[in-house]
Amino acid sequence: MITPVLLCGGSGTRLWPLSRKSYPKQFSRLIGDESLFQASARRLSGEGYGAPMVLTNSDFRFIVTEQLSDIGVDPGAILIEPEGRNTAPAILSAALWLEKSNPDGLMLVAPSDHVIPDAEAFRTAVTAGAAVARQGRLVTFGIAPTHPETGYGWLELSARPAAGELTAIDLVRFVEKPDAPHAEDMLKAGHFMWNAGIFLFSVKSILDAFRAHAPDLVEPVQQAVDEGQPDLGFLRLAPGPWGEAGDISIDYAVMEKADNLSVVPFAAGxxxxxxxxxxxxxxxxxxxxxxxxxxxxxxxCTNTLLRSEDPAQEIVGIGLDNIVAIAMPDAVLVADKTRAQDVRKAVNALKSKGASQAQQLPRDYRPWGWYESLVIGSRFQVKRIVVHPGAALSLQSHVHRSEHWIVVEGTAKVTVDDTVTLISENQSIYVPLGAVHRMENPGKVPMVLIEVQTGSYLGEDDIIRYEDVYART
Structure with a gap:
């Protein structure tokens, strides 16, 4: 049995404005009808695979469970990283957790934001890698290069892969992201491949490798796992020892030092x-x-990408060549396609001027559903709020604002101080400043309401929580 380990904590700034810190690219439907995360989980499921294990952060934990539930995948352990410490501590924590139940089992570590169109071909490659992983090899997957890419790391193999064969080949070395001439030389040589950052090994083998090549990571990560706290089906790694672990990738910490690495070539996209x-x-x-x-x-137009991410917003390009234009309700990106890697510079520029668009989507996802601001004034704000069936907001009050709720779809169960009321479509209710209140969806369809806030301060930190089924503080 192979346990998939999905890494799910990145911010994907190079795909701004669609991908932002509040809702990064792995959760978006960039290609196809499922998010990249959902497609990754589905790809690594079926016969021979166990329930997927997920490494993520606190902000994304409910998005992870919701998206897995939507595609009918029941997750295994979901570990919550207190802060990002790169891939080495994340993978080590997964291995230490799995050691408790299956030290000889295989774990397949994969980012959750990659596109692999032929899932069956990839699972066939995994089967080929599993044969040598069970013998103690650390397996990585090399992608057959299609062009002299300078944005990826490369792998040098001990032999040129035979066309159409899925046979593990010894790895000679990792190659850092090259300049264009070096990339061209490697492409022509034929025994170099792109580094996909996907790994397959036994729990025992990778732990032995960490203890041999990165022993300083083992103690703090082991302590973070041992002292982790269960929280609504998640495991929160202990923040103290976790913060003492080095911020380092698995390549630098282990892979570039190990001498038992094999590569499975993959050429199916x-x-x-x-x-x-x-x-x-x-x-x-x-x-x-x-x-x-x-x-x-x-x-x-020629050689151009045009995308609108809002059905109410049309984008039109006329006479464009080699252009990327991405339209969001609150931000638009227009760039030369050859400068695509510089989009992160735009994010940094927006951060420096204090623009919320740098990191925050206009739609804010919460455990109970989502909301978006429709109109914002100096002393008022209008939101659309969508609550999932059976979900409930926290029991709360506000110091600086009152609220008026109008239900437009479904039915809301509303608590205001000691009064509980069912509010149907076209009905409304007023929540005075300071009142202790809660909104719930008792129905079987999403409930939609319009919220009008008025007051001297309308920030999201003006919330005093008394009860919360999602254990937020």
Missing amino acids: WSDLGGWDAVWREMPQQEGAVATSEHATAID
């Missing part, structure tokens, strides 16, 4: 969607190499 140019390559293209979303129109 892969992308890490590391920029909008990569998204353009993966999307269906029209004449002139133009890729568009449903609400985008291209007129006399």
